[in-house]
Amino acid sequence: MPDLLLEFFSEEIPARMQAKAADDLKKMVTDRLVAAGLVYEGAKAFATPRRLALTVQGVPVRQPDLKEERKGPKVGAPEQAVAGFLRAAGLASIDQAKVQADKKGDFYVAISEKAGKPAIDVLAEMIPDIARGFPWPKSMRWGEQSAKPGSLSWVRPLHSIIATFGPETEEPEIVKFDIGGIAAGNETRGHRFLSPGAIKVKRFDDYVASLEKAKVVLDPARRMDIIRTDAKNLAFAQGFELVEDEGLLAEVAGLVEWPVVLMGSFDKAFLDIPGEVIRATIRTNQKCFVLRDPQTAKLVNKFILVSNIEASDGGKAIVAGNERVIRARLSDAKFFYDTDLKTKLEDRLPKFDGIVFHEKLGTQAARIARITALAKQLAPLVKADPKKAERAAQLCKADLLTEVVGEFPELQGLMGKYYAEAQGEDEAVAHASEDHYKPQGPKDLVPSDPVSIAVALADKIDTLTGFWRIDEKPTGSKDPYALRRAALGVIRLVVDNSLRLHLLKIAGVNADLLSFFADRLKVQLREQGARHDLVDAVFALEGQDDLLMIVRRVEALGKFLETGEGKSLLAGVKRASNILGIEEKKDKRSFAGAPDAALLKLPEEQALASAVTAAKQEASAAVAKEDFAAAMSAIAKLRPTVDAFFDKVKVNDDDKAVRENRLKLLNEIREATRAVADFSKIEG
Amino acid sequence: MAQAAVPAIAQADLDPTRSFQGLILALQQYWAALGCVILQPYDMEVGAGTFHPATTLRALGPKHWNAAYVQPSRRPKDGRYGENPNRLQHYYQFQVILKPSPDNLQDLYLGSLKAIGIDSALHDIRFVEDDWESPTLGAWGLGWECWCDGMEVSQFTYFQQVAGFECAPVAGELTYGLERLAMYVQGVERVYDLNFNGGTGDKKVTYGDVFLQAEREYSKHNFEVADTGMLFEQFKMAEAACQKYLAAGWTDSDKTKHSMALPAYDQCIKASHVFNLLDARGVISVTERQSYILRVRELAKACGAAWLATEGGGAAA
Structure with missing residues (x-):
């Protein structure tokens, strides 16, 4: 069966868009093929800076014929109905229709056969459509034709298109179409500098081979492999180790068609700058890799660059040029770093008075003051020295005003730590600059030093209460201030460090914000495999604002419900709750209050009454000691008496007083279990 | 010789x-x-x-x-x-x-x-x-x-x-x-x-x-000395002049022909440079900054519209 080869050859496609464009092209073409009844065997898409290519193998030569049946009126139906049917089915006379029978009798059927089109014609129709609707993140118009409305848009000017279709054994045909004045053909070009001539191709195999000859490696994965391997070897040969960076690797592979890996060096004096700053400078600005000494793990004064050409001088001029730029960049970085060191962090703080954090939340200075007060307040709860927590909070944002962070925002916090260390701050205070931003995501490390914890909590809680105060809560997928991440951060800080914190006692935390925490906690626990209904069952109890205790309760509840005892107690409690619910509705009242011992007639209800009282006391005592497992066992003891009660006792007694008393007893069961959770929220 | x-x-x-x-x-x-x-x-x-x-x-x-x-x-x-x-x-x-x-x-x-x-x-x-x-x-x-x-x-x-x-x-x-x-x-x-x-x-x-x-x-x-009081005035003057020349430049009531796109645009350039100077002097706050940029953009847009109504902009002579 024939194969398709498609290539869009253009000016340089942004590196970050290439992988998705290849995926999109493959998906759009193959989806349309399948929709057209052309089921293919395989497909693969590729991208380089200048081309987007696709091969689809094993496409049927033509679409299957389509047989369509249209059911018409009954035989003998009024003339009008028959005429309407003929019109709709496109038949000249009723003789062309067939007669079929069903349960109701004979009726007319029009059978039309639509012959399948040759696949090459289907392709010629669909490819221009796909190109015109291609989902580039940003696209543009160009040249003379851009004066006309509706002219073609592409990511950058498009120069030529290859579209060939045919079986392996024969000369493939060109798929005939035209997009924006560019006719599909069988020609492309090689490397911009190393082999700029035209190349004629037939199908995918010779296309890849011809490109390779013309110094173009089509497959981005191969370009990445070449760069990775050559970079590692080059480093190893000199006794160094490549600092691997997958993001940079993918980007660099998207900037070259013919990767040539070279090594350059810079003045050792620059190694006084923190390694992260060197790396950020060389990575962000120059898209080069850094190397380290495998023994000390410290950076060395070398870098790896990836060129797009095999230069006639072996790359000497290229290396020299890159070294110059990196020298200039590192001079800037060193200048920034040295300048930063001249100003103490606290001396930067007044500037925050003039910087708005958020229009409705005031200045950065006001925010820092709030964080500082809160960190100091939280310090004793997390066993941090309040003085250190206060100092750390005051300084934690100061590095935002430094030159290095201005240049490389991704180094915020880390630079604060370096500068704090350099000015002789306490180690815990210095570390809080970096660590108070953590945890950033579900996989990020959670700080464990008390000072960092205090500042990290204060920072996140201030953000949450602030945005809650001005009613800027996350909605749906919109969470511009990363408030979900902040809440999850608080949860992880508290739970991972086993902290006791009553959130509602913190100014600004209200019931609504607490329920936001509950939702985040649910997501978090669910991801860890806990049942969300158990979280609901615990949150349904009033005043639950201690995240650690909630988690402990959920854990205990989960374990308890896995036991046979737990399961049958749950069934008993649910039965009691259901009956109560129905009767409460019927009587339009609740049955709160202690049952009257005098009205307890049957031994089973007497037994239950005393068991409930005992269980309630025992469970409350255990909860007071935060021993939730013990509380569960205390309640579990109710099971046989509950079972016996439902076996022998009729709740809805004819004597109204007895009925009321028994309902009160049921209510007591529910109340007793509420020592640990609201069982009515538990599923199953 | x-x-x-x-x-x-x-x-x-x-x-x-x-x-x-x-x-x-x-x-x-x-x-x-x-x-x-x-x-x-x-x-x-x-x-x-x-x-x-x-x-x-x-x-x-x-x-x-x-x-x-x-x-x-x-x-x-x-x-x-x-x-x-x-x-x-x-x-x-x-x-x-x-x-x-x-x-x-x-x-x-x-x-x-x-x-x-x-x-x-x-x-x-x-x-x-x-x-x-x-x-x-x-x-x-x-x-x-x-x-x-x-x-x-x-x-x-x-x-x-x-x-x-x-x-x-x-x-x-x-x-x-x-x-x-x-x-x-x-x-x-x-x-x-x-x-x-x-x-x-x-x-x-x-x-x-x-x-x-x-x-x-x-x-x-x-950074230190540029007269900010004068610059604030100049900004306003350039903005007003630009608007004035733009308004005066239309030669027909349907606004299909304009006769002063270039002089008006000069004032837009002026406003933009004055804004850059004020910005360097650090006297424009973050929120104000946005509004100044918008004001220059409004001038630029109006100049563009005027230019398109001139011969150079392709309007019929």
């Missing part, structure tokens, strides 16, 4: 790799030979070559237009008192604008690099994504920064919109940072060490000889 030849004041080498002015002349020569109109710098303070009406306004409308020129550009905030080897508050851009963008624009650009001594067999030339946007001009385009051995030497943009109007046809814009390019081809680490005139020995004039004093003086002016 034979006329005495004018004695040369110095033996100057105009090789673009050895003199700054040689580089400028080589670029002018190259683009002139391709049919560009070689213009002189616009006689107003601008932040970039793009502000020259030969780019901003000429990019609008259907008429073909090919031009190249040097534009001194002022970025008050980038001043470093002459102490930074790369940063200047006043520098030269070489600007090329081709409308519609020719299909071989990349090749033409590479040809210009060759003309100034950058050999693509020796140097790694790359087109790295860089989308251009000017919030003050209401303009954007897609293109690249062009790298030579890891150094950005030019900006390459296909204008999609200018002054809020779609470009039809699209113009291609090339902007060469001349000092940076010269430093590269001359192999100089500090901009002030550039050989300006190509002279040697005591006949050599450096970039520093020409501009170092100016950098020091203007840095002090821009």
Whole structure:
């Protein structure tokens, strides 16, 4: 069966868009093929800076014929109905229709056969459509034709298109179409500098081979492999180790068609700058890799660059040029770093008075003051020295005003730590600059030093209460201030460090914000495999604002419900709750209050009454000691008496007083279990 | 008696790799030979070559237009008192604008690099994504920064919109940072060490000889002394004048013809530069900043609309 080869050859496609464009092209073409009844065997898409290519193998030569049946009126139906049917089915006379029978009798059927089109014609129709609707993140118009409305848009000017279709054994045909004045053909070009001539191709195999000859490696994965391997070897040969960076690797592979890996060096004096700053400078600005000494793990004064050409001088001029730029960049970085060191962090703080954090939340200075007060307040709860927590909070944002962070925002916090260390701050205070931003995501490390914890909590809680105060809560997928991440951060800080914190006692935390925490906690626990209904069952109890205790309760509840005892107690409690619910509705009242011992007639209800009282006391005592497992066992003891009660006792007694008393007893069961959770929220 | 030849004041080498002015002349020569109109710098303070009406306004409308020129550009905030080897508050851009963008624009650009001594067999030339946007001009385009051995030497943009109007046809814009390019081809680490005139020995004039004093003086002016009260007034005056000229320029009640797009646009340029000075003085807060940018953009848009109603903008005569 024939194969398709498609290539869009253009000016340089942004590196970050290439992988998705290849995926999109493959998906759009193959989806349309399948929709057209052309089921293919395989497909693969590729991208380089200048081309987007696709091969689809094993496409049927033509679409299957389509047989369509249209059911018409009954035989003998009024003339009008028959005429309407003929019109709709496109038949000249009723003789062309067939007669079929069903349960109701004979009726007319029009059978039309639509012959399948040759696949090459289907392709010629669909490819221009796909190109015109291609989902580039940003696209543009160009040249003379851009004066006309509706002219073609592409990511950058498009120069030529290859579209060939045919079986392996024969000369493939060109798929005939035209997009924006560019006719599909069988020609492309090689490397911009190393082999700029035209190349004629037939199908995918010779296309890849011809490109390779013309110094173009089509497959981005191969370009990445070449760069990775050559970079590692080059480093190893000199006794160094490549600092691997997958993001940079993918980007660099998207900037070259013919990767040539070279090594350059810079003045050792620059190694006084923190390694992260060197790396950020060389990575962000120059898209080069850094190397380290495998023994000390410290950076060395070398870098790896990836060129797009095999230069006639072996790359000497290229290396020299890159070294110059990196020298200039590192001079800037060193200048920034040295300048930063001249100003103490606290001396930067007044500037925050003039910087708005958020229009409705005031200045950065006001925010820092709030964080500082809160960190100091939280310090004793997390066993941090309040003085250190206060100092750390005051300084934690100061590095935002430094030159290095201005240049490389991704180094915020880390630079604060370096500068704090350099000015002789306490180690815990210095570390809080970096660590108070953590945890950033579900996989990020959670700080464990008390000072960092205090500042990290204060920072996140201030953000949450602030945005809650001005009613800027996350909605749906919109969470511009990363408030979900902040809440999850608080949860992880508290739970991972086993902290006791009553959130509602913190100014600004209200019931609504607490329920936001509950939702985040649910997501978090669910991801860890806990049942969300158990979280609901615990949150349904009033005043639950201690995240650690909630988690402990959920854990205990989960374990308890896995036991046979737990399961049958749950069934008993649910039965009691259901009956109560129905009767409460019927009587339009609740049955709160202690049952009257005098009205307890049957031994089973007497037994239950005393068991409930005992269980309630025992469970409350255990909860007071935060021993939730013990509380569960205390309640579990109710099971046989509950079972016996439902076996022998009729709740809805004819004597109204007895009925009321028994309902009160049921209510007591529910109340007793509420020592640990609201069982009515538990599923199953 | 034979006329005495004018004695040369110095033996100057105009090789673009050895003199700054040689580089400028080589670029002018190259683009002139391709049919560009070689213009002189616009006689107003601008932040970039793009502000020259030969780019901003000429990019609008259907008429073909090919031009190249040097534009001194002022970025008050980038001043470093002459102490930074790369940063200047006043520098030269070489600007090329081709409308519609020719299909071989990349090749033409590479040809210009060759003309100034950058050999693509020796140097790694790359087109790295860089989308251009000017919030003050209401303009954007897609293109690249062009790298030579890891150094950005030019900006390459296909204008999609200018002054809020779609470009039809699209113009291609090339902007060469001349000092940076010269430093590269001359192999100089500090901009002030550039050989300006190509002279040697005591006949050599450096970039520093020409501009170092100016950098020091203007840095002090821009950051410390520029009269902010006057500048705030000037901004308002330029804005009002621009609006006034725009209103007075319509020659018919249907607003199909305009007679003063260029003078009005001068005031828009003025407002933009005054804003840059105020910004450098640090007297504009973050929120105010946005509103100033918007005010300049409104002027630019209105000037664009007026230009499209002139002959140069393609309106019927």
